Amino acid sequence: MNTVAETRLKRPGSLEKNPRLSQWLRVHRDGTVSIYSGKVEIGQGILTALAQIAAEELGIGLDRIRMVPADTAASPDEGVTSGSLSIQDSGVALRCACAQARALLLERAAARIGVSARDLQVTDGAVRGAGRSTSFWECADDALFDREIDETAALRSPADYGVVGKPTPRRDLPDKIAGRPHFIQDIALPGMLYGRVVRPPHNFAGLISLDDSKIKSMPGLAAIVRDGGFVGVLAEREDVAISAQRALRLTATWREDGPAPRDVYTWLKEHAAEHRVISERNNVEAKSRAAKVLEASYTKPYISHASIGPSCAIAQVDEGKLTVWSHSQGIFNLRRDLALALGMREDAIVVRHAEGAGCYGHNGADDAALDAALLARAAGGRPVQVQWMRDDEFAWAPCGPAMALSLRAALDSQGDIVDWQHELWSNGHSSRPGRAHGPALAAAWHLAKPHERPSAINMPLPAGAADRNAIPIYDFPNQRVVNHYVHEMPVRTSALRSLGAYANVFAIESFMDELAQAAEIDAIAFRLRHLRDPRGRAVIDTAARRAEWSGWKPVEGRGHGIGFAKYKNLGAYCAAIAEVEVDHEVRVNRLVLAVDVGLVINPDGVINQIEGGAIQATSWTLKEEVKLDARGIASLGWEDYPILKFSEVPAVEVELIDRPELPSVGAGEAAQGPTGAAIANAVSHALGLRVRDLPLTHERIAAAISQST
């Protein structure tokens, strides 16, 4: 017999883990409302969108909403701000919470005035009825929201929305554009010391020796801190900390880890430890119609986050309590791993979120937090700020994993795909804190009593990780998709925007073009004959119309191409069309993207994320590859790791298909795969031959040309 608890449906979004109404909002006497979200601003504009949702359900002006920065001492635990899930997790929760809060406030206002809630007029929190008036601000107190969320509270109908769905300026941009303090790097606490960590510029296996005799007397140096192979310096001035770090590093000798593989793609195929069939569909009759078989292999290199602002953290130890300021994507998970690394209790640690530079996945933010905490333990109660240097960031932040992919398909005589096979080889795409037995924080592996470095793992399907978007969204009668997981990691890998989806969509959509060519069918018509999903068809149609696909006039050296995906096979639909020009290098002239994210909360926010994602994916696709030498990562500065420049950025046009009746999904990662694939297809169209290895540099294209002749 089932108990009520067992049969209860899970609460929507983050309410399941944070079911008290008081966890989500507080209404103040001064006419403002504090909203507590566990999701954090990482440059994507999420706090603006969440404020819109809260204002909408409360029925008050947007300027009354205060978004409280996430803090383990005050905020709901919403896990990690990742996976384009913040609108689904936090937005859904806030929508319920604010709807219920409004109902409770109206009930109380009605009792005060002495009429029924139906007979009240409510404007921006001011309540009138029977000639009397009160307000939300008078009616609220802490006890009112001290109750369980009622997820059945009536929600406003999207048809009545006044704030949600309107282009809304970002709340954080006025500070950032005026050059006012806003970032964690800008925080200066009284008495703050500056710390830097001395690390080797490559994989670490241990510190052999260090000569600090000359540095010890460096004027302004406060301390040299050592714990096994973890070496840091503390100084009164930031520039002195940097000089000391540099000087000390010159004296260090390191025991090196095993050599990095010469050919990483062959290495991946040789080192796969688990082989999992993640999708299989069999139709013998269809398979028997196979008339033509094609095979192709694709590769995607390690890619760096390459944020413009290196990772930073501040930590302070006071009376055995540790306070850490971090731009981590998951402050609760970071707190857990800090506790493990430092041998402290979690309740002795508070992690406060402070905004960093743009974050595109698991970068060095969490590592910097442990660096700062280790140095703060030696700082006699004074706060310590650590900012990584540019080479620290390139060498030590996890990379997006390299991937190898092999595809095989059969066409029948009508040009229909009757069989589809997709195999991929990759390290795991997540080594975030909070998920392994030990701390996933770099410094923890170098201490005198070291913790073991956890291997990157893959989250399960349907979202998946290495295999994200590996299962085709097209309708094929036979298919087999295999994920070959590589446990051993020559380079530290973790989540980078869209995880495996970028490489899988690049491979699938490149191969769809190769098949379309073999079948002598237009690339878009070929996709549409294999795709039933009406929302998928709609974004492809919309992009094709906007880009005037069928009106393309062939010009020597120019090409156009399409890429399409439904992110994670669960989220946003996105079709991208690229127009390129190829001579010595590839130049992308124009990108047209059509996107369906369900109900759009902030249209300009979604467009900004899609534009930004498309431009970043253009950079990945044309230029980016983390170079390895025998010792490990060899790309340590912008000269070794160029990214797209202003004069190389294409025109980007975004068309949104708003679907107010459908749930909102995230926009942040939708453009990555389709954009990369569209560019690759356009390059192939321009050249008349296929380049299957990323990035599409001059060298890769020259290699493809020499192979084809």
Next chain:
Amino acid sequence: MGQGREILGSEGRLGYAPRDAFAEERGKPVAERFRLIVNGTESELEASPDTPLLYALRNDLRLIGTRFGCGSGQCGACFVLIDGDPAPACDTPLWAVAGKRITTVEGLSKGRELHPLQHAFLAEQAAQCGYCTSGILISAAALLAKNPMPTEREVREALDRNLCRCGSHNRVVRAVLRAAQE
């Protein structure tokens, strides 16, 4: 002159400095007094001549709009105007700027009134994370001072020394062209 303090406990574990160990005035760097003209105001500070201008601005003068990105003048996040030309503050030692006119992002606005470029950036919502924004504003201000009606191509070329990772480039270009129109 103070000595650095090595903190090494038994077995190489971290030792703890006494709570007040850092309270005393530590040894100062071999410092000189510098007179800087920043945003039209003369300031004095004491630092080593090799100190990058960036840290004097951010930590001594608390002008934090100028931000660290790479330390080698390759990303533009720390650009300031030195006698009207954009230059990386991370790579410019104090001795090289004594007596020169330095303008930071804070100096673009007149009191509370934002620079036309800043209004245009807001109107175009021309940022995502905003970390590179200050340096881009500096490059754009230098461009408009020399070329008040640039073409789109000239704007892009003028901003090629500024990196943006979020992909706000086209909004930024539109904002600069808008500011030029106004």
